[in-house]
Amino acid sequence: MSTPSITRTARVPRARRSGAPAESGRQRGAWARRAPLLPALIFMIVVTQLPFVGTLVISFMRWNALDPDDVGFGGLTNYTNAFRDPALRSAILTTVELTVTVVLVSLVLGLGLALLLDRRFLGRGIVRTMLITPFLIVPVASALLWKDAIYNASFGLVDGLLSWVWKLFGSTHPPQPDLLTSFPLASVEASLVWQWTPFMMLILLAGLQSRPTDVVEAARVDGAGTWQVFRYLTFPHLRRYLELAALLGSIYVVQNFDAVFTLTSGGLGTANLPYAVYQTFYAGHDYGEASAEGVIVVVLSLAIATFALRTVSSLFREESLS
């Protein structure tokens, strides 16, 4: 936060009045504000960064639990093995495809829902609560629900609905579409979209409600239609929120494990990076290679997170300037 904000310059005269040199007084004041936060910061570093350093160290080690006598420094072997592994390469592609699809689709749906919820209507509170619910369900439970209660071709909701409709017309042989087998990745994506749409909706709704209403009213007085208001006022205002939602969503969806694990057990080409790491760790008991794969996931996530943080900080800059 190097840009001097209005609020900060307003406080400077007070420091001068107390007789202390402005610069050191400001520094002391800054530290007084920071000090209480230090324990939290150090705690954060201990619980998040130290394990990562541990993972980094292990990723350069030969360490398989099934072979406890052969633990030692392995150099880049784990990384070369990881990148040579066709399963991991396809997992990277799957992860990208999964993340991009889920984020984009839930963003569009979330935007639509947010625009609808931005209007006043009877029962708005109830509708909003119901729409948020999917996001509050435990991910593994929602994945199980999708696998057995919805997709299952023998006793799932899709099958039951079709049977019921066909029965209405007197047919005993309804089609039995097996969505999970026919469209494995799309089925996983659909369950994730259901889960993440509310998240997108919430962020965009917050953005919509921070919109200055007088500007919209002025535009309406000037004869702007609904589409024009959306196109020239709402959308530009929402752009930052859209970016934020997309980037935060990406960070979360890249790490998603529950849906793939539960719905398809990583089969039918749906294994994403977290699943690949899990398999190396739990089936192969190869801690070295699993750590190397974990580091690769972190590096990819960091790339996304960097963009996310930039967006967020530019958002805050705008807030403080306005």
Next chain:
Amino acid sequence: MPPSNSLLRRTAPIGAVVLCGALLAACSGAGGSAGTASGSSDSINVLMVNNQQMLDLQKLTAQYFTKSTGIKVNFTVLPEDDVRDKVTQDFSSQAGQYDVATISNYETPFFAKDGWLSPLSSDARSDTAFDQSDILPNIQQSLTYKGQIYAEPFYGESSFLMYRKDVFAAKHLTMPAHPTWQQVAALAAEADGAQSGMKGICLRGQPGWGEVIAPLTTVVNTMGGTWFNDNWQAQLTSPAFEQATEFYVDLVRAHGEAGAAQDGFTECLNDMEQSKVAMWYDATSAAGSLEGKGSPVAGKIGYVPAPVDQTKSSGWLYTWAWGIQKASKHQTDAWKFVSWASSKQYEDLVGTTLGWASVPAGKRASTYSDPGYLSAASAFAGPTLTALNAANPQDPGVQPRPAPGIQFVGIPEFEDLGTQVSQLISDAIAGQISVGTALKNSQALAAKVGARYAGH
């Protein structure tokens, strides 16, 4: 600015540093205390899988074991994959954090070979109340390495074929007393569509070395195939292995349940209970649920041995058992716990307190003559015992094997190998790739594993 404020400002960093120090100490303390729990004299640490039978045991331990022996038992309960990993971690490093852990007949031989387990033969011999001779011979054999017992079974299972007697009667179909796979395939075709929405047979297709690989490997065995020959050469592209896999995949695609590629034990159980399939080839432990309270198909199911082709029997063998870590400092207390949990008395205790359907069965001959147990399990007790007695992990196929195991190969690498192969098989069941392609890729994976052993 009031002076107290500046004082606060000066002391705050010091406070912060002290607080951080305290936090760090707390963290390291938390990490370090895990090991000391096993240090107290009369308590043992038990790591076990979160299956219902183990959860029942957890409930009964304090009142019926700790009270009479004074030994406190600290349980750690985890899902199967996590348990396997934690056990492997703790036992391989001989860290001694857990005195007792649930291991299966898959791990026991190679854990014993690596010297991670305490031999239990002499304990079992001197403990006459435990009655080792009552343990089913095949189960005991599967937990034995070089003549020494290394684990005591908690419950055991084999596999058999379950079918709807009422559906077969209505369609005038007869299930042979000892069916072959060809007969089962023909019956599946006949029974397909016997009721609206009913398929011929349920077979697992979900990826996982403990899911689709288990039933498939029993089919491979009986059709003359094997994962490895005696010289550790991978045999996944051999004609017998290929024919068996083709048979399994074709059967499940033609007359199996819809959505088979993601169906494991749980989904098939649902299919069977909801009359979506006429037959189901799976674990003997499924019968307890099918005949249990509230099951819509209770009393309608017949049980016959696992279908065969070239061998006499083909049912698998699996048992969750108690292993004692060699590095444990509480060997005597650990044995007391193991002998109690695996005892005849414990089975009776479960029967009288929780109901006979919850008994951890499939390990003792006496269970199958117990009137209490038979009152709840008469429909499937006989077929289960027959299946358990017919399963021979040392010689499950038509050729000698380099490692024991019926539905798995008893080597540590099989978890990873089986899981990777299972995904290819599942792809074939989904129709994404051909069986030939799946097996060609699987062969390459298996050959890599075989090469590690071939030189030994």
